Amino acid sequence: MVDQISFRSDVTVELVKHSAGDADVLWAARVSTKGEQATVDPNEDVTKSAGLINYLMRDRHGSPFEHSNFTFFVQAPIFMWREHFRHRMASYNEESGRYKKLEPMFYVPGPDRKLIQIGKAGAYEFVDGTAEQFELVTQQTKKVCESAYEAYENMLEAGVAREVARIVLPVTIYSSAYVTMNARALMNFISLRRKAEGSHFPSFPQREIEMVAEKYEEEFKKLMPLTHASFVANGRVAP
DSSP: OOOOOEEESOOEEEEEEEEOOHHHHHHHHHHHHHGGGOOOOTTOOGGGGHHHHHHHHHTTOOGGGGGOEEEEEEEEEHHHHHHHTTOOSSEEEEOOTTTSOOOOEEEOOOTTSOOEEEEETTEEEEEOOOHHHHHHHHHHHHHHHHHHHHHHHHHHHTTOOHHHHGGGSOTTBEEEEEEEEEHHHHHHHHHHHOOOTTOSSOOOOOHHHHHHHHHHHHHHHHHOHHHHHHHHHTTSOOO
16 A cells, blocks of 8 residues: 655755854954954844954955854755765765655645756856646656555565665655754855855856755855855855
């Protein structure tokens, strides 16, 4: 009996823990001139030090931004993870298809997903598809996923090892992982995986990883507003 298959068009990003704030940048930077006296003052008005943060960002003195850390729980299709794992300035722990049965949850593009690529590599853009194309993508994706998961369950029921049975599953199946990055690495990720006005360097992210980057940036902005504002003001370039 095949488990109930579900389809989604979104990603999950939850901030599960953090040690992050603009004050972290300040004390890390000040140690270069104050040494052991560069302690954290809990009563300091960090907004008065926006100029120091902006100086560090502008002149790309990046190490003070490495003392703030974010840990996210992320659930997204495997094809997104293939791109995410290319960012080596992060720590990952992903669920394993060798040790647990993978849930029948699959990604299918939503109606706002652009389907047509125009131009060649390095100089291209995506535009909306037709209603017929969207229906074709939806139908074929669901058909393949349902068939693949049925084959997966058939092998498991026959006693085949999970690590073997999973080979039939498509990359649109969801996987989850904990992702830990410091603020400098997070800015690098956002700069590369979001297409945003004001960026000094163009970015052409696949939409699904951009969805993750958007949610990362929301949390980054909340916890480190001065650092985020400086990041944006300086062209969204990681220091």
